[in-house]
Amino acid sequence: MEIRENVPLAELTTMRLGGAARYVVSVRTPEEIPEALKFAQERGLATWMMGGGANTIGRDSGFNGVVVLNEIRGIEILREDEESLELRSMGGEVWDDLVEFACERGASGIEAMSMIPGTVGAAPVQNIGAYGQDVAAVIVSAEAYDTREEEFIKLAKEEMRLGYRTTRFNTGEDAGRFWIYAVTLRLKKTQLEPPFYNSLQRYIDEHGVTDFSPMNVRKMVSEIRSEKLPDPKEKASAGSFFKNVMVDPAGADAAEAKGIPVWRDAEGRGKINSGWLIEACGLKGKELFGFRVSEKAALVLINEKAKTYAELAQARKTIVDAVKAKFGFVLEQEPVEIGKEENENS
Ligand SMILES: Cc1cc2nc3c(=O)[nH]c(=O)nc-3n(C[C@H](O)[C@H](O)[C@H](O)COP(=O)(O)OP(=O)(O)OC[C@H]3O[C@@H](n4cnc5c(N)ncnc54)[C@H](O)[C@@H]3O)c2cc1C
Numbered sequence: 341m342e343i344r345e346n347v348p349l350a351e352l353t354t355m356r357l358g359g360a361a362r363y364v365v366s367v368r369t370p371e372e373i374p375e376a377l378k379f380a381q382e383r384g385l386a387t388w389m390m391g392g393g394a395n396t397i398g399r400d401s402g403f404n405g406v407v408v409l410n411e412i413r414g415i416e417i418l419r420e421d422e423e424s425l426e427l428r429s430m431g432g433e434v435w436d437d438l439v440e441f442a443c444e445r446g447a448s449g450i451e452a453m454s455m456i457p458g459t460v461g462a463a464p465v466q467n468i469g470a471y472g473q474d475v476a477a478v479i480v481s482a483e484a485y486d487t488r489e490e491e492f493i494k495l496a497k498e499e500m501r502l503g504y505r506t507t508r509f510n511t512g513e514d515a516g517r518f519w520i521y522a523v524t525l526r527l528k529k530t531q532l533e534p535p536f537y538n539s540l541q542r543y544i545d546e547h548g549v550t551d552f553s554p555m556n557v558r559k560m561v562s563e564i565r566s567e568k569l570p571d572p573k574e575k576a577s578a579g580s581f582f583k584n585v586m587v588d589p590a591g592a593d594a595a596e597a598k599g600i601p602v603w604r605d606a607e608g609r610g611k612i613n614s615g616w617l618i619e620a621c622g623l624k625g626k627e628l629f630g631f632r633v634s635e636k637a638a639l640v641l642i643n644e645k646a647k648t649y650a651e652l653a654q655a656r657k658t659i660v661d662a663v664k665a666k667f668g669f670v671l672e673q674e675p676v677e678i679g680k681e682e683n684e685n686s
Pocket residue numbers: 354388389390391392393394395396410431456457458459460461462463465466467468469470509510518519520521569570571572577578579580676
């Protein structure tokens with residue numbers, strides 16, 4: 341295990357905010373996970389599992405505990421035939437590298453999730469998704485260290501309670517309990533057919549695309565995303581800063597009556613794009629306390645020059661208050677905050 345002391349959370353997270361973590365322990369094999377836990381227990385310190393920090397916000401007070409950095413790498417083909425590909429990827433792999441690996445083998449199911457920053461181990465935690473695909477549709481199982489029972493376990497998909505950005509890994513009493521060190525995905529090799537997700541289909545129509553191989557879909561998605569979303573290497577952000585608003589059928593009717601676009605599922609429940617709400621409040625492109633509401637995707641908050649969490653809190657409040665006043669919806673933050681409870685209790 342590699343152990344570092346007093347590492348700024350700003351260096352570990354793509355939003356580039358936050359004071360120091362007391363210790364950062366990098367784990368490179370599953371066996372090092374319980375060692376890292378023991379290291380924290382011996383010092384009476386809290387722990388926090390971290391991948392790429394692309395969905396994590398650091399606070400000014402830092403984290404008086406042990407950040408366990410998942411650097412467990414490797415991708416293994418479990419089974420491959422004409423119709424399917426089953427992959428086992430270690431949790432510290434870069435998610436986009438796994439997508440590329442699958443596309444190179446002509447397998448589909450994650451190509452539309454190209455370029456989502458972060459690690460494979462974090463992908464099931466909030467059930468990442470983009471352009472009509474999500475992890476829930478392809479995951480078979482996750483191997484994890486259960487920090488409560490202190491044992492290695494394997495969770496089947498049915499045990500993960502995968503919903504829209506909420507799962508057993510990030511909600512309720514099991515939030516933070518399982519440290520995922522490997523994920524198994526089952527992908528298909530069948531030919532992809534239109535129609536694709538709306539903005540992707542628009543691109544296909546505009547460019548007259550006829551090659552729907554997973555690799556070409558990956559290329560198109562990457563191009564669309566590069567136009568709209570900030571590259572974490574160049575601009576600090578945590579991607580979508582707010583979750584979309586989910587409404588029941590009556591709520592969907594009420595929203596539509598107010599002229600708000602709603603995407604309905606088969607049961608009539610609706611999803612409202614929070615970016616649309618923010619834009620309708622006139623905030624798109626606005627500078628707020630060192631942050632910029634992205635010109636291209638109003639759901640993304642770019643850290644242009646803010647140095648403190650306090651500035652983020654002010655920017656967030658401005659947006660939440662504006663949307664609440666105009667539409668009555670209370671926007672919920674998507675990225676998690678490291679050590680929130682620990683700091684609040686201390
Ligand atoms: C520019 C940009 C674009 C984005 N676009 C999308 C998008 O299209 N769709 C989408 O869904 N998300 C998107 N995100 C959010 C982010 O990429 C995902 O949430 C990603 O899964 C985060 O991975 P990570 O390794 O960086 O997680 P981290 O930020 O390190 O961790 C996130 C959470 O998962 C937990 N965690 C991390 N690793 C593990 C593990 N191995 N076991 C158990 N718990 C773990 C952490 O404790 C934390 O609670 C975007 C982010 C950015 C910056």
